Amino acid sequence: TQLLEQSPQFLSIQEGENLTVYCNSSSVFSSLQWYRQEPGEGPVLLVTVVTGGEVKKLKRLTFQFGDARKDSSLHITAAQPGDTGLYLCAGAPNNFNKFYFGSGTKLNVKP
Amino acid sequence: KAGVTQTPRYLIKTRGQQVTLSCSPISGHRSVSWYQQTPGQGLQFLFEYFSETQRNKGNFPGRFSGRQFSNSRSEMNVSTLELGDSALYLCASSPTSGTYNEQFFGPGTRLTVL
Numbered sequence: 001t002q003l004l005e006q007s008p009q010f011l012s013i014q015e016g017e018n019l020t021v022y023c024n025s026s027s028v029f030s031s032l033q034w035y036r037q038e039p040g041e042g043p044v045l046l047v048t049v050v051t052g053g054e055v056k057k058l059k060r061l062t063f064q065f066g067d068a069r070k071d072s073s074l075h076i077t078a079a080q081p082g083d084t085g086l087y088l089c090a091g092a093p094n095n096f097n098k099f100y101f102g103s104g105t106k107l108n109v110k111p
Numbered sequence: 112k113a114g115v116t117q118t119p120r121y122l123i124k125t126r127g128q129q130v131t132l133s134c135s136p137i138s139g140h141r142s143v144s145w146y147q148q149t150p151g152q153g154l155q156f157l158f159e160y161f162s163e164t165q166r167n168k169g170n171f172p173g174r175f176s177g178r179q180f181s182n183s184r185s186e187m188n189v190s191t192l193e194l195g196d197s198a199l200y201l202c203a204s205s206p207t208s209g210t211y212n213e214q215f216f217g218p219g220t221r222l223t224v225l
Contacts, residue, residue: 033214042115042201042216043154088154097144097205097214098167101154 003027004091006102014110016078021105023089024071030092032065032072033099037086046074079109113138115204115217123223129190132220136183136204142166143185144214145177148199157200160185161207189222197224 004025013019023032031050035043047056049065049072056063062075072089086106090099116135124130136143144167145157156169160179177187183204189196199221203214 035216040218042203042218045213045215048213090154097142097159097161097203098156098169099144099214100156101146103153 003100004089004102006087006089006105008105009103010106010108012108012110013079015080017109019076019079019107021074021087021089021107022071023073023091023102025091026070027091027093028069030069030094032069032089032091034063034072034074035088035090037088037104043088076107079107081109081111083107084109115202115215117200117202117217117220119220120218121221121223123225124192125225126192126194128192129188130192130222132187132189132200132202132222134185134187134202134204134217136185136202137215140204140206140215141183142205142207143179143183144203144205145185145187146201146203147171148201148219149197154201157187192224194224196222198222 007022033048034046037043047063052067052069054065060077064073086104088104089102092099118133142161144159146154148154157171158165158177159167163179174190179185199219201216201219203216205214
């Protein structure tokens with residue numbers, strides 16, 4: 001059983017569409033991070049959220065941390081083929097670098 | 112600044128052998144974490160080292176071990192390899208051991224056990 005559940009597992013959309021990826025847990029996290037991973041490479045950190053209710057924007061990406069710090073979402077506006085990849089959320093329940101990762105969402109944006 | 116480097120990038124071993132993987136963190140980073148990534152289990156935390164001490168450990172058998180040197184470089188060792196150990200092993204470095212620090216991942220070592 002994963003500590004963090006991500007949905008959907010797979011997403012195939014057309015360029016220009018919007019999408020939202022969810023990361024849910026019954027546990028409380030001190031912080032939550034989102035990564036993007038491309039084949040053959042390590043995950044690249046996109047954002048860290050630490051405060052319940054926090055919203056962070058990174059160009060076309062919007063990240064939200066739930067008020068109770070148990071869940072998070074990633075919203076992409078006007079997706080582009082360059083957004084294609086595996087999106088991972090990772091949460092740390094305490095103040096050490098022991099992160100639990102979600103199973104990931106494979107996003108494919110078709111031109 | 113150079114990123115996290117891992118060597119080797121690819122490795123093929125047979126069951127029963129042992130393997131050592133190496134990770135060089137970003138200069139100045141003192142925390143190194145190791146993860147195993149498989150299609151079935153996803154990314155799973157192995158252990159974290161900070162200032163040559165193991166700070167955190169995941170739920171892996173004792174065949175998986177690691178160490179960190181005074182220059183923060185880290186090695187991970189897997190003894191008596193099993194087929195199920197085939198995976199991408201990722202190393203991540205952070206400036207210090209703390210939740211609010213970013214983790215920077217290396218490209219990984221792809222281990223295949225035959």
